[in-house]
Amino acid sequence: MKSLEKLFDKLKPNFAKGGKYERWGSVFESFETFLFVPGHTTPRKGAHIRDAMDSKRLMIVVVLALMPALLFGMWNVGYQHYLSIGQDAGFMDNFIHGLIRVVPLIVVAYAAGLGTEFVFVYIKKKEIEEGFLVSGLLIPMIVPVDTPLWMVAVATIIAVIFGKEVFGGTGMNIVNPALLARAILFFAYPSKMSGDKIWVSGLDGGKTNGAGDYINTFGDKVVDVSSGATPLGQYASTIDLNTALQKATEAGDTETVTKLTADIAKTLSEVPSAWDSFIGTIPGSIGETSTAMILLGALILLFTGVANWRVMLSVVTGGALMGLIFNLIGANPYMNVPFYHHLIIGGFAFGAVFMATDPVTAAQTEKGKWIYGFLIGVIAVIVRVLNPAYPEGMMLAILLMNVFAPLIDHYVVRGNVKNRMKRIKVAA
Amino acid sequence: MQEIINIFIKSIFVDNMIFAYFLGMCSYLAVSKTVKTATGLGIAVIFVLVVTIPVNYLLENLILKKGALDWILGAEQAAEIDLSFLSFIMFIAVIASIVQLVEMIVEKFAPALYSQLGIFLPLIAVNCAILGGALFMQEREYTSIVEATSFALGSGIGWFLAIVGIAAIREKIKYSAVPAPLRGIGITFIATGIMGIAFMTFMGIKF
Numbered sequence: 001m002k003s004l005e006k007l008f009d010k011l012k013p014n015f016a017k018g019g020k021y022e023r024w025g026s027v028f029e030s031f032e033t034f035l036f037v038p039g040h041t042t043p044r045k046g047a048h049i050r051d052a053m054d055s056k057r058l059m060i061v062v063v064l065a066l067m068p069a070l071l072f073g074m075w076n077v078g079y080q081h082y083l084s085i086g087q088d089a090g091f092m093d094n095f096i097h098g099l100i101r102v103v104p105l106i107v108v109a110y111a112a113g114l115g116t117e118f119v120f121v122y123i124k125k126k127e128i129e130e131g132f133l134v135s136g137l138l139i140p141m142i143v144p145v146d147t148p149l150w151m152v153a154v155a156t157i158i159a160v161i162f163g164k165e166v167f168g169g170t171g172m173n174i175v176n177p178a179l180l181a182r183a184i185l186f187f188a189y190p191s192k193m194s195g196d197k198i199w200v201s202g203l204d205g206g207k208t209n210g211a212g213d214y215i216n217t218f219g220d221k222v223v224d225v226s227s228g229a230t231p232l233g234q235y236a237s238t239i240d241l242n243t244a245l246q247k248a249t250e251a252g253d254t255e256t257v258t259k260l261t262a263d264i265a266k267t268l269s270e271v272p273s274a275w276d277s278f279i280g281t282i283p284g285s286i287g288e289t290s291t292a293m294i295l296l297g298a299l300i301l302l303f304t305g306v307a308n309w310r311v312m313l314s315v316v317t318g319g320a321l322m323g324l325i326f327n328l329i330g331a332n333p334y335m336n337v338p339f340y341h342h343l344i345i346g347g348f349a350f351g352a353v354f355m356a357t358d359p360v361t362a363a364q365t366e367k368g369k370w371i372y373g374f375l376i377g378v379i380a381v382i383v384r385v386l387n388p389a390y391p392e393g394m395m396l397a398i399l400l401m402n403v404f405a406p407l408i409d410h411y412v413v414r415g416n417v418k419n420r421m422k423r424i425k426v427a428a
Numbered sequence: 429m430q431e432i433i434n435i436f437i438k439s440i441f442v443d444n445m446i447f448a449y450f451l452g453m454c455s456y457l458a459v460s461k462t463v464k465t466a467t468g469l470g471i472a473v474i475f476v477l478v479v480t481i482p483v484n485y486l487l488e489n490l491i492l493k494k495g496a497l498d499w500i501l502g503a504e505q506a507a508e509i510d511l512s513f514l515s516f517i518m519f520i521a522v523i524a525s526i527v528q529l530v531e532m533i534v535e536k537f538a539p540a541l542y543s544q545l546g547i548f549l550p551l552i553a554v555n556c557a558i559l560g561g562a563l564f565m566q567e568r569e570y571t572s573i574v575e576a577t578s579f580a581l582g583s584g585i586g587w588f589l590a591i592v593g594i595a596a597i598r599e600k601i602k603y604s605a606v607p608a609p610l611r612g613i614g615i616t617f618i619a620t621g622i623m624g625i626a627f628m629t630f631m632g633i634k635f
Contacts, residue, residue, distance in 0.1 A: 124607075166618055168605030174597055175622055183625050379629065389632035396629035403626045406596035410463050 024122070055170070059133040061306045065297035066137055066354065072293040073286040074098030077145050080283050081201040085216065086223030101201050102286055105140035105152055112153040113139075116160040120169070131170030131177075132160070138178035138354065141287025142347065142395070143185065144193065146204040151189055155181040175402040176358050182395050194391060199283035200228040230284050231345040232384065232391040234271050235334050238264050239388040242332040264333055277344045288350040291343075298353040307357035310366065311373040315352040318377020319343055326385055334385050342381050351380070351394040356401075363405040365412040372408055376401045432578045435570070439582030441630035443564075445557045446590035447623060452557030455548045456591050457616055466595035467588075468541040469548060472530055474584030476552055477561050480523050481580035484562045485573050487518055512566075519562040520553075527553040557587050594619060 014020045015028040078094030078101075089097075113132045121128045139156055159181035164173040186193045197204040202216035209215050214222040229237075241264050248256040272282045280290025288294075301307035323339025330336050342348060356362065356376050363372035376397045383393025390396065445451045452473070459469045489496055492515050498506035531549050535542045542549065552558060561583050570576045597619050606615050 162618055163622065166607065166610055166615060167601060168607075172601065172604035172606075174601065174619060175626070180622065180625070187625065187628065383629055383633065387630070387633040390629075393629070396626065400626040400629050403597070403623045404593055406600040407463070407593050410596045410599065 056130045058306055059130045061300065061304050062134045063137055065300040066141065066287070068293040068296045069287045069290060070141060072280055072290045073141060074102050076280055076289055077101050077201050077286060079281060084200045084203060084222050084228065085220040097201065101145050102140060104149060105143065106137065108149045108152050109139040109156050110136040112156040113160050116157050120165045129170035131164070135178045139181050142178065142182050142285050142350070144198040145201045145286055146198045147185065147192055151185060151192060155184045158184055171360055173360060175399055176355055176361050179355055179395055179399050183399055196229040196233060199230055203228050228283050231271050231277060231282060234267050235337060236388055236391040238267055238333045241267070268333060274341055274344060285347060288347040291349045294349045294353050301353065307353070308362070308369055310369040311357045311362055312352050314370045314373030315356050315377045316343060318374040319348060319381050322378045322381035326381065342384070346392050347394040348380060351398055355398050361402040361405060363408045365409050368408045368412045372401050372405055432575055435575055436578040436582040439579050440586040440589065441627065442633060444586040444590060444627055445560065445583050446587060447627040449560065451560040452555045452587060455551060455555055456594070457613060459545065459548050460591050460595040460598055460616065463592055463595045463599060465544045466591045469545055470588030470591045472534065472549065472552060473555065473557065473587050476526055476530055476558055477580045477584040478577065479526050480558060481561055481565050482573050482577050483522050484519050485565055485576040487522065488515065488566055492518065515566060519559060523558050524553045593623060
């Protein structure tokens with residue numbers, strides 16, 4: 001580190017004003033401040049106000065809060081992999097397999113995103129902003145483990161350019177760049193983003209050999225091909241079965257009715273228990289499976305005051321309430337899913353804790369935060385239950401509310417202005 | 429009843445005029461600088477849609493459609509008459525006259541809004557969302573005037589949501605460091621695209 005610092009100090013004059021590489025000055029400075037404390041900090045003596053929470057430290061806290069979910073996610077990737085090929089691997093084997101699969105995703109996301117940011121730093125001649133530190137880690141955590149690396153790179157670059165840089169960079173974006181990247185992947189490459197094969201390492205792209213065995217991309221024989229379905233996928237598949245069942249009932253086809261009823265019961269019985277979903281030993285996107293670890297991250301965020309508790313609470317309330325309403329209607333098996341189960345499967349907890357609370361894209365007013373969060377929860381559960389095309393509604397619900405957050409704020413502010421005007425009139 | 433609610437919700441979210449069909453973009457882009465004017469124009473569009481589509485529905489089903497004239501000429505003769513080639517001009521005539529009416533009402537009761545909306549108020553007459561609504565009504569063959577009205581109300585509210593949504597975003601990013609070439613219309617197009625992705629949430633939803 002010392003020698004690196006010396007090297008930077010030696011190179012510095014070249015990039016200063018009038019130096020040889022003046023044009024690259026902003027890029028150089030970005031690298032320097034990324035690695036070292038900038039030289040122009042507040043002096044230790046004197047009555048200066050030192051900001052306790054600059055954006056760099058804010059981002060580091062979020063990255064720390066993401067760590068439990070990420071590490072568990074790595075272990076779970078290995079666990080699901082060895083489960084699918086029927087081997088009993090130790091803790092370290094699981095973790096190392098996950099590490100090998102997940103680290104490339106992280107590296108690619110950071111490289112693609114930071115590369116794009118550096119291009120913009122060079123064009124705009126401004127210092128680099130730290131915003132991507134979190135987004136770059138969020139993106140690998142919300143994609144399936146088998147996502148091809150180039151797709152991650154493409155989606156990251158598009159999201160950084162059109163979600164963030166064109167709006168003026170960190171702090172000025174209207175949607176969460178990580179979510180936008182996920183949405184772009186979802187709509188551009190749907191076959192790699194949904195289904196039963198993508199959630200378990202190596203399962204996607206495998207082949208069936210002559211003997212009828214399914215061989216995964218690592219060349220191992222897969223014992224249980226159906227093991228890769230997520231709880232959301234399993235629940236969603238009951239919708240179609242139920243529609244078919246209703247048709248068969250109307251037609252009076254008793255044979256099909258018995259078969260479909262049995263199918264639905266079988267699918268529902270295969271859904272992992274609430275406890276497994278809470279701990280996270282289920283297939284799913286890398287970081288989203290373990291509600292327990294996400295809660296740990298939430299504690300860090302709340303304790304340090306980085307994330308807003310109002311948003312988290314209202315998202316959970318909205319989701320639970322909508323789940324309860326569906327329980328009361330109970331028109332199909334999916335509607336009968338207990339409301340608390342919605343909160344622990346899929347990306348609900350991850351979205352509520354790490355995505356919805358993004359201070360830039362969430363509503364800015366206190367009252368607005370309640371409305372914003374509540375609607376996220378409600379829409380997420382509505383999309384899950386009523387839209388068989390999208391098994392997961394959390395991503396899209398947050399994206400939609402990101403877009404409408406300024407409008408919510410606008411009306412909240414208008415309302416406040418109106419109230420105060422009334423008070424003035426009463427006083428007068 | 430369920431069918432009517434279904435049409436209503438579908439036309440707000442799934443078949444949103446702006447985000448699914450990109451209709452009525454010109455006034456959507458031009459009048460979305462502040463939420464206040466956007467609200468005014470949005471309400472005007474809702475009103476015009478709700479009035480014109482049922483009127484056009486009656487026109488379509490009593491005069492223009494093949495065999496629609498049977499209430500005058502009797503079924504046998506009417507079956508040969510198909511006036512649907514006139515639908516464009518008839519729909520536009522209805523829309524233009526109703527927009528005239530709206531203009532007079534707005535000028536009388538909200539002069540401030542009238543001056544803010546400027547040329548875009550009379551231009552509702554050629555707003556593609558309005559004619560588009562009438563043509564969708566024709567194409568989708570709604571079975572009753574209630575269905576057509578609920579479609580009109582839904583489309584109007586969808587358009588309203590879109591324009592106030594983008595207006596709030598534009599107010600928010602007014603002071604952002606948007607690159608100079610993209611300021612104004614450019615960034616609005618990009619934001620609209622992102623809103624379109626967000627609205628895909630509802631695609632394929634079944635009630």
